[in-house]
Structures are given as structure tokens and as C-alpha cells.
Amino acid sequence: MIYPSKLLPSVFFRLINPNNIRHLNVYLIRHTPNKTNFQAGQIIESSICEQSSHIEDLSLNFYGKYDELDISIDIKQAHKEHFFSVWTPFQRSRRPNEDQFEQDHNRGWYYLPLSKLHLFRVPIENPLYSDFTVTCEVVHKPVRCNFWHVQLRWKDEKGVILSKKAKTWKRTVQTSSKSFIKIHAVDNANGSQSIPLLYYCLFSLEFLQRIINRVFYSVSLQ
Amino acid sequence: MIADLATKAPISYVQDIRDSGTGFYAGAHNIAIGYLSHVPFTNPAENISISENEYLAKVFLSLHDTKPYFHISKYLMPNHTFFKFSEAALENSLVVFNLGDYYNSKEKIETERINRLNIEISETIKTRASKDEELLKFINFRAQDQSLSKIVNFISRLSPKTYNIEITQDYSIYFTLMFSDTTLFLEFFLEKSESEPDFVFLVYSNGNCIANGEGDVDNVSNKLSSIFRAR
Numbered sequence: 258m259i260y261p262s263k264l265l266p267s268v269f270f271r272l273i274n275p276n277n278i279r280h281l282n283v284y285l286i287r288h289t290p291n292k293t294n295f296q297a298g299q300i301i302e303s304s305i306c307e308q309s310s311h312i313e314d315l316s317l318n319f320y321g322k323y324d325e326l327d328i329s330i331d332i333k334q335a336h337k338e339h340f341f342s343v344w345t346p347f348q349r350s351r352r353p354n355e356d357q358f359e360q361d362h363n364r365g366w367y368y369l370p371l372s373k374l375h376l377f378r379v380p381i382e383n384p385l386y387s388d389f390t391v392t393c394e395v396v397h398k399p400v401r402c403n404f405w406h407v408q409l410r411w412k413d414e415k416g417v418i419l420s421k422k423a424k425t426w427k428r429t430v431q432t433s434s435k436s437f438i439k440i441h442a443v444d445n446a447n448g449s450q451s452i453p454l455l456y457y458c459l460f461s462l463e464f465l466q467r468i469i470n471r472v473f474y475s476v477s478l479q
Numbered sequence: 480m481i482a483d484l485a486t487k488a489p490i491s492y493v494q495d496i497r498d499s500g501t502g503f504y505a506g507a508h509n510i511a512i513g514y515l516s517h518v519p520f521t522n523p524a525e526n527i528s529i530s531e532n533e534y535l536a537k538v539f540l541s542l543h544d545t546k547p548y549f550h551i552s553k554y555l556m557p558n559h560t561f562f563k564f565s566e567a568a569l570e571n572s573l574v575v576f577n578l579g580d581y582y583n584s585k586e587k588i589e590t591e592r593i594n595r596l597n598i599e600i601s602e603t604i605k606t607r608a609s610k611d612e613e614l615l616k617f618i619n620f621r622a623q624d625q626s627l628s629k630i631v632n633f634i635s636r637l638s639p640k641t642y643n644i645e646i647t648q649d650y651s652i653y654f655t656l657m658f659s660d661t662t663l664f665l666e667f668f669l670e671k672s673e674s675e676p677d678f679v680f681l682v683y684s685n686g687n688c689i690a691n692g693e694g695d696v697d698n699v700s701n702k703l704s705s706i707f708r709a710r
């Protein structure tokens with residue numbers, strides 16, 4: 258199998274701001290170790306992520322270009338450091354060779370709707386500290402072999418990432434995050450939309466049109 | 480009447496029931512207890528749905544993931560919401576379960592239901608723990624401080640419509656309890672920590688978190704009692 262080029266970042270791509278696509282019906286997809294992930298319509302806890310500590314910066318993918326067929330792809334351990342390193346705009350990326358990745362066909366997946374996930378707030382009560390609100394943030398974090406990679410971040414109202422706040426928050430954050438995902442995870446992405454080029458390609462017609470309009474608007478104001 | 484309600488199951492299943500330790504026993508000296516259900520459940524140790532006003536009918540045994548369960552479907556007997564089997568007799572290589580008792584008392588039904596939930600939840604946890612020594616240590620430790628039995632009793636009294644128990648890799652018990660319009664997520668961290676709570680819970684309704692809290696078993700039970708009383 259040849260590594261799918263549709264997953265690779267291009268020098269013509271830019272980071273996707275999830276705030277700009279919240280109005281679209283965009284879903285996120287995450288791989289699971291097994292095919293069976295739902296019971297009585299609700300995701301099972303062990304499918305959310307392999308280790309509870311991973312929930313703090315859970316990795317997912319924008320669903321669309323990245324789809325169910327790509328779930329089985331896993332970069333081999335020896336090459337993870339390179340291919341999973343963060344992609345920065347204008348950086349060239351190269352396709353992993355056949356011997357640098359493998360396929361795990363036992364994997365399953367689940368979906369999360371971006372509009373419900375991004376900037377969702379959970380008020381947290383804690384008798385030892387003052388109460389605060391946890392906000393779930395979707396952050397686009399492309400890596401060298403996957404432009405569609407995103408991470409979840411759980412932050413307090415000052416923007417501090419909770420896992421870095423204090424060890425005493427670990428359990429609260431884990432349970433809150435898992436319950437939040439349990440509520441929103443679904444086993445199908447019916448009616449989902451791919452992210453239009455406008456939101457990630459530097460030279461899409463829509464994007465250029467928008468720039469031109471902005472330039473004309475500022476010129477007309479002068 | 481009893482003959483009408485008798486049902487048959489292969490003998491091997493009965494043997495499995497005697498040995499399973501799931502809390503459902505059948506045989507001359509034990510009583511098998513079944514409950515009515517709107518939706519035929521697939522594995523009561525994992526997922527239970529109870530209705531008090533369904534009709535009892537066929538009761539038969541099956542296996543799922545090597546655990547036996549009673550599958551009860553809507554059929555004949557009106558208004559008898561609780562029943563017991565008095566005996567299981569051999570008949571042509573099949574075991575026939577005879578209905579021994581049934582009644583309608585709401586109080587009795589409620590008590591039985593709570594007892595049953597209590598047994599099922601405890602058995603589910605014990606079954607999982609029997610396969611994992613480390614988990615068993617934590618369970619035994621929590622048996623000493625009584626927090627496990629206290630929380631299981633408390634959950635049973637809440638009478639969820641359905642529930643699910645999952646034991647996580649880092650040894651917490653994650654309860655998902657579903658009520659008609661709310662879902663309670665309650666995580667019990669078996670390892671004792673100086674700085675972290677034993678329990679964390681969140682209550683969701685219509686996709687929104689409407690309450691949450693943390694603490695030891697008594698704090699959490701009190702908080703949840705007041706939340707559910709208010710609803």
C-alpha cells in the first residue's frame with residue numbers, strides 16, 4: 258500500500274482555525290483498538306483512549322479527507338519521532354515509505370461533532386479550590402505525515418491547560434473529559450461535511466476572493 | 480398454571496449457572512430470580528432494563544460471553560411483576576423451571592429490585608477482579624473501608640433505568656447510570672490518594688452538564704441524594 262497523499266500537509270496549506278468552521282457540520286474521528294466500541298448506543302470507556310492519561314491531550318483527526326480507510330495506518334515506532342513531529346506552515350513534507358508504516362485492520366473508530374466539542378464548557382465544583390469552568394478546545398496540530406491531526410485541550414477560564422495546573426486536578430479532569438466524550442461520541446458521521454479548501458488552502462479561489470474583497474474594502478475606506 | 484409457565488433449558492446451561500457466580504442460581508436448593516424487561520436484554524451483568532408493568536411469559540436461558548442470563552420476553556402473564564422459580568427439575572435431558580412465587584406489592588418489588596441491582600453490581604465487579612490480582616487487591620482494600628459496598632448500595636437505591644460498569648486500566652470503576660432524562664457518570668478511584676478525591680461525578684441532561692462534584696463516598700452520596708431528590 259502507498260501512503261495516501263491526501264493526508265500529507267502541503268506548502269500551500271495553512272492551519273485551520275476551528276472557530277471558523279464551527280458553523281459547518283464537521284466531525285472528528287479517532288481510532289480505537291477494537292471494532293466494538295459502543296454498547297447500548299454509548300461509547301465504552303476503554304474505547305475513548307487506551308490510557309486515561311491520554312485524555313488530557315487526546316489526538317483525533319478532522320473527518321473528510323481523513324476517513325475510515327485511513328484509521329488502520331500506523332507509523333512504525335522507529336519513524337514516529339520524525340513523522341509525528343509538528344508540521345509548521347510552508348514546511349515540505351514527504352510521504353512515508355512502505356516500510357515506514359504498517360496497517361492494523363483490527364482498529365475501529367468513533368466520531369465527535371466539532372460544533373458540540375469545540376468551546377464546550379463544564380462548570381467544575383471543587384471544595385478545595387474555587388470553582389471554575391473547564392473549556393474543551395479543539396486545536397489543529399498537523400504532523401509531518403498527517404495534516405488533519407487535531408488535539409483536545411482542557412483549559413480553565415484563564416486559558417491554563419488543566420493537566421499543567423496541578424496534580425490534584427488529574428482525577429477531576431479525567432472523569433469530566435471522559436464523561437463529556439461519552440455524551441458526544443457517535444458511531445456514524447451522517448451528514449458530515451469535509452472542510453472546504455477556503456479554510457486551509459492559501460491559494461483557494463474563495464480565499465483569494467476574500468483577500469481581494471478585504472483589500473478593496475480597505476482601499477474604498479481610504 | 481405452573482406447568483404453563485414452565486420453560487426449558489439445556490442442562491449444560493444450568494451447570495454453567497451453578498458455577499458462574501453471577502448471582503443467578505438454579506437448582507433444588509437455590510432459587511433463580513428473573514425480572515421483566517421492556518427490551519430483551521443481552522447481558523444483564525452489563526446492561527439492564529427493568530419495567531414493573533410488563534407481562535411475564537417465556538423465560539429461557541442463554542449464554543453470552545460465557546455468562547448465562549435469563550431472557551424474558553413479553554407474553555402471557557398479566558400484572559405479575561416479580562417472580563421466583565421454586566425448583567428446576569430434569570425432564571428429557573432438559574431442565575424445567577417452575578414458577579414458585581409472584582406478587583405485585585410495589586414495596587416488595589422495589590426491595591427486590593434494589594437487592595438484585597446490588598448483587599449484580601457487586602458480582603460484576605468481583606468477576607472482573609477475579610481475573611486481575613492487582614485489581615483484587617484494590618477491591619479488598621476498598622472492602623475494608625466499606626466505600627465499595629456503600630457506593631453500590633447507594634447506586635442500587637437510585638434505581639437507574641440502565642447502568643454500565645467499566646473498570647479502567649488505572650484501576651478506577653467508571654459507573655454510567657442512565658435515568659429517564661439524566662445520565663450520571665461516577666468514577667470511583669480505587670487507589671487512595673492524599674490529594675485527590677476518591678470519587679468524581681458529573682450529571683448530564685440533554686447534553687449539558689447540570690451538576691458535578693467530588694469527595695469521599697459519604698460526601699458524594701449526600702450530594703447526589705440532594706441532586707436526585709430535587710429532580
